[in-house]
Amino acid sequence: MTKEDVISGNLAAAHGARLSRPEVIAAYPITPSTGIVEYLADFIEKGRLTADYIPVESEHSAMGACIGASMSGARVFTATASQGLAYMHEFVYHAHGYHLPIVMAIANRTLSTPWATTCDHSDTMAENTSGWIQLYAENAQEVLDTIIQAYKVAEDTKVLLPTMVCMDGFLISHTAERVKIPDAETVDRFLPPYDPKHFILDPDNRMSALVPPRPWVAAFEHQTDDCMNNAKSLIKEVGSEFDKVFGRSYGLTECYRADDAENLLITMGSMTGTAKVAIDELRADGMDVGLIRIRSFRPFPNEELMEHCRNTKAVAVVDRDVIHGIGGRGGAIFTELKSSLYALDRRPSITNFIAGLAGREIPVTDFKSMMKKAASKKPTTGTDDAVEWLDAFQVAPLNLTPREKYAERIVGPGIRACAGCGMLLAVRHAFQTLGTDTVFTFVPGCAAVTMQSALPLQPLVKLPFAEVVFAGTASAATGIRAGLKAKGKHHVKVVGLAGDGGTVDIGFQALSAAAERGESIIYFCYENEAYMNTGIQKSGSTPFGAWTTTTPFGARKGRRTYKKDLPALMAMHKIPYVATASIAYIPDLTRKVQKAAKVVSEDRGLAYLHVHAPCPTGWRFPTSKTVKIARLAVETGLWVLYEVEDGVAKLSLKPKKRRPLTEYLKLQGRFKGLTDAEIQALQKEVDAKWKSLPLTSFPPFRDFFTSEL
Amino acid sequence: MKLPLVPHGVTVQCAETGSWRTFKPLQKKELCTKCGLCVTFCPDGVIHMTKQGIEIDYQFCKGCGVCAEECPAKAIEMELEQVEE
Structure with a gap:
């Protein structure tokens, strides 16, 4: 039986995916799509969905795992947004070539400009030649419905193309509305299980994908194009079949009071609801207007739009994206529409409006004035003055006051981190120790979002810094160091700052390579044992048994595998300095920061610092206990303070008598799922670890920078 | 040319x-x-040591309570904020 509930777009997407019964889900947290896979992880743990959920270490691997699973014949789902989609890019192109009907929900978000977490379509428009079908939903209901339909279209042998189901980030993903949730049996009848015939990696049915001979490449591309054309009729057929079963009809476009309208407003995504109100008001004022919403951007509905615009005088196209470098400074829908209408004998005047970039609201009044402005223009074939921008260069000021009391501080007060933040305590002392001859780069994470204040972009840290992409802490720091050296500024210390997710997972490749090349940078990892900035998802550094939103309590209790020991891995790179530290031992931390600074100032290679920084929000403990918990981690022997200098490992602190591990675990809500037997086993592991300490596993190595051979 | 770069450095x-x-x-x-432990452990760095003792900057203090928890002399107490009428 259909259930009705008030839910967010992300939850609607998760229900759509759940009802489609994917067998494999691989995903990586990224705002604003994270909620989708959090809900799915929860469905799986609560027994509402049978699927293998793979919390991978990057979006590149998310799409990689999806492609692998689809190649083995499984139905596959993932979700991402913005930078995540961009990081998937090369695998995204693989999916259409292998004809893998993967369905991916996108919560549309601005792609690097240089950074924004708000909604526009720049992320998916960057993939609009990738051979993926792109369907854009107007509301949460349509998100749910479209995901189910997407599998039916994508898996049809006439199509066999991967499909993106796009919803506006935050505007749909994070707002709640009334949504009808169909029952599983009815959806099962509508959408039968995936039965691939074209390509399966299976010893019982041997097929292999080869690097095609040259002429085949064109044939493959041509085939994808044919499939894309077939998808046009399939999307409509599946849409009306869906209507017969569920009572909601969908097509390539949606017309709203558009029959024979003299003036047309063309929209896509969530803005349409507001635009429809504008149409009603303009009609009430006597204006002959209608609206066309584009639902399928790929394939683009050329024929339908030609029909709609055949007798139209003026068209206003609203784009939530910009295509840079095309003559008229227009958006993606604008350019597609113009080429679609080229074949018409009599073409309407088309005005493009770039609006709603980075989530800016587009109110009813804006739609009305856009439509009026477009209607007032004479038909023209030129495009020079056909593009208008809303909102450019309008920023609201924020009241920020310089405080003399903090003049000597590197990290000022007023950082927007949570109360009781361990990261802030660590970074505050580390930067103060390094001094002002320091430049740093960081990646999306708690440090990055909290140390930059809101508009008009006043930094709360007195050091030059720039935010870069999630996988790029060490590579960007490498470049900064090289650039400063090229400019004769050898004395400037360069710091790469990232959390555990940005270090042990997505950033590890760049970090490992920077270490092995001997780049003289300080890499500072604040360890809070999960992706906290996106809302507590499991990272490679999440400990055994810990709850996160992607390792929820259900059939299993929290994470079931062990955390990656990154400081040890870094020591195995034979770099001059590796140290662990804790926010409960500040003098030890600052001493280690000084040592790291000395190493890089002597140009001896990479200095790696790994600092335990408890997180009250994610670990589920009162904000006052941050330091206490950090101290208990050391006193119980779980977190070992040590340093490895030129391969020689040395304990920084040996607890006289180790406290029982349970003292540390019981204070934190995230460990509530651990059984007594598991706690005992973990205690034994800690005991065993201390038997092999002090560390002997890192053989000393010759320092080629300072010693004679 | 406008860029989201901000010159800074004095305060x-x-x-x-x-x-x-x-x-x-x-x-x-x-x-x-x-003893100064609260000054060290305040995550936001808004407790200052003066000759008269510590001074908490309430314009920035988020009220996490780490100072009260860490104070060995129990010289800091957390009290529920009063709502200003």
């Missing part, structure tokens, strides 16, 4: 976070030994 700009507070740290001056 640190501040956005007040005192309004976040639910509990307010209050010091009992007579118990304070001026």
Whole structure:
């Protein structure tokens, strides 16, 4: 039986995916799509969905795992947004070539400009030649419905193309509305299980994908194009079949009071609801207007739009994206529409409006004035003055006051981190120790979002810094160091700052390579044992048994595998300095920061610092206990303070008598799922670890920078 | 050319976070030994050591309570913030 509930777009997407019964889900947290896979992880743990959920270490691997699973014949789902989609890019192109009907929900978000977490379509428009079908939903209901339909279209042998189901980030993903949730049996009848015939990696049915001979490449591309054309009729057929079963009809476009309208407003995504109100008001004022919403951007509905615009005088196209470098400074829908209408004998005047970039609201009044402005223009074939921008260069000021009391501080007060933040305590002392001859780069994470204040972009840290992409802490720091050296500024210390997710997972490749090349940078990892900035998802550094939103309590209790020991891995790179530290031992931390600074100032290679920084929000403990918990981690022997200098490992602190591990675990809500037997086993592991300490596993190595051979 | 780059360096700009507070740290001056642990461990760095003892900057203090928890002399107490009428 259909259930009705008030839910967010992300939850609607998760229900759509759940009802489609994917067998494999691989995903990586990224705002604003994270909620989708959090809900799915929860469905799986609560027994509402049978699927293998793979919390991978990057979006590149998310799409990689999806492609692998689809190649083995499984139905596959993932979700991402913005930078995540961009990081998937090369695998995204693989999916259409292998004809893998993967369905991916996108919560549309601005792609690097240089950074924004708000909604526009720049992320998916960057993939609009990738051979993926792109369907854009107007509301949460349509998100749910479209995901189910997407599998039916994508898996049809006439199509066999991967499909993106796009919803506006935050505007749909994070707002709640009334949504009808169909029952599983009815959806099962509508959408039968995936039965691939074209390509399966299976010893019982041997097929292999080869690097095609040259002429085949064109044939493959041509085939994808044919499939894309077939998808046009399939999307409509599946849409009306869906209507017969569920009572909601969908097509390539949606017309709203558009029959024979003299003036047309063309929209896509969530803005349409507001635009429809504008149409009603303009009609009430006597204006002959209608609206066309584009639902399928790929394939683009050329024929339908030609029909709609055949007798139209003026068209206003609203784009939530910009295509840079095309003559008229227009958006993606604008350019597609113009080429679609080229074949018409009599073409309407088309005005493009770039609006709603980075989530800016587009109110009813804006739609009305856009439509009026477009209607007032004479038909023209030129495009020079056909593009208008809303909102450019309008920023609201924020009241920020310089405080003399903090003049000597590197990290000022007023950082927007949570109360009781361990990261802030660590970074505050580390930067103060390094001094002002320091430049740093960081990646999306708690440090990055909290140390930059809101508009008009006043930094709360007195050091030059720039935010870069999630996988790029060490590579960007490498470049900064090289650039400063090229400019004769050898004395400037360069710091790469990232959390555990940005270090042990997505950033590890760049970090490992920077270490092995001997780049003289300080890499500072604040360890809070999960992706906290996106809302507590499991990272490679999440400990055994810990709850996160992607390792929820259900059939299993929290994470079931062990955390990656990154400081040890870094020591195995034979770099001059590796140290662990804790926010409960500040003098030890600052001493280690000084040592790291000395190493890089002597140009001896990479200095790696790994600092335990408890997180009250994610670990589920009162904000006052941050330091206490950090101290208990050391006193119980779980977190070992040590340093490895030129391969020689040395304990920084040996607890006289180790406290029982349970003292540390019981204070934190995230460990509530651990059984007594598991706690005992973990205690034994800690005991065993201390038997092999002090560390002997890192053989000393010759320092080629300072010693004679 | 406009870019989101901001020249800075003389003083640190501040956005007040005192309004976040639910509990307010209050010091009992007579118990304070001026050990400075609260100054060190305040995540936001808004406790200052003066000749008269510690000074909590309530314009920025978020009320996390780490200072009260860590104070060996129990010289800081957390009190529920009063709502201003």
